[in-house]
Amino acid sequence: MKNGREQILSELRKLIIGQGDVIEEVLLTLFVGGNSLIVGVPGLAKTLLIHTIAQVVDLKFSRIQFTPDLMPSDITGTDVLEEDHETGHKVFRFVHGPVFHNIILADEINRTPPKT
Template sequence: VPGLAKTLMVKTLSQALDLSFRRIQFTPDLMPTDIIGTEILEEDHATGKRFFKFNKGPLFANIILADEINRTPPKTQSALLEAMQEFEVTYGGQTYPLDRPFFILATQNPIEQAGTYPLPEAQLDRFLLFVKIGYPTEQEEYGILSSTTGSNTQTVEPVLSGEEIRQIQSLVRDVSISDDLINYVGKLIRTSRPDTTTSDYVKEWVRWGAGPRAGQALILTAKARALLKGRYAVIMEDLHTMAYPVLRHRILVNFKAEAENVNTDLVTAELIRTIERPKISV
């Protein structure tokens, strides 16, 4: 949905975290080198020797907004794969590390719109969460209209540094989760796969299930939620809350499901409802 201040939100986040921010507008003619960077020929004025120098692209920032990512062909979309997984890019046989922390947020248009390209499953899987942003409520819209049409300007002061963010990321991994809950996550992920599931619902509606990375994402985001809630241990509520944004782009429904308006959220709800829960939840 356009006009919901997605760019402003990401830019404000970068200011609050005192991190560098770049926005990349994905268009049909965007090339991989427009994102990663390219080599340019330079000359040493002292010696007269010429050499190639790598000119870094907009991907070399802490927070990247990939705006309308499905407006560009898969060749350009795939330029993000190495960066999202390895936090580095390779060009001309040389590997260049990216700034840390590194965070990519992407927006996309509905796939039904003209001029869009489906994102490859391998790239979708590398996004941690798929968050839906809809229209604001009546009160929220009133607040937007009253605060953005006047002469007052607001400044954002940093509240965290990049190093503090990295420390918090390490702390998240130290949050405890019981073996029973880890087994529950594994069962939930395996049940989402049509070829190994025991669920008739999944067999009927799902074309492609979630992979192991989904289980990793679910546990890590549940740990982060527990920490935000002031707990140092994951409970079942954390897993169920985070299951929807974690699985929304990792479970693909079939054509029959699309025709019957059965979406991934409904599949996730059915998995949560039917999979047996461990007796010990912490």
């Protein structure tokens, strides 16, 4: 476990400079299966950090840009009506939303309405 942690830290430090404490805390959150709330001004590599961690540990990453008009189905997914080319019948197919990924970055979460 320690060697894996050191390898992950080594890869992250190649791209992210000066955020050692944040990197350690996010990795700790990942290892214990928790959630992190990363707050900071633009330009501190928050998105880059999360995206890079997902790449380094080979996990699926998604980013949700929270806006006032965001709907719950934008997060969870939705059924889409499609025509089956072989039979000509219309069928529903579920399109997964970003919540079905391993690592989710909820960006600007303070902008979303309570209904979401």
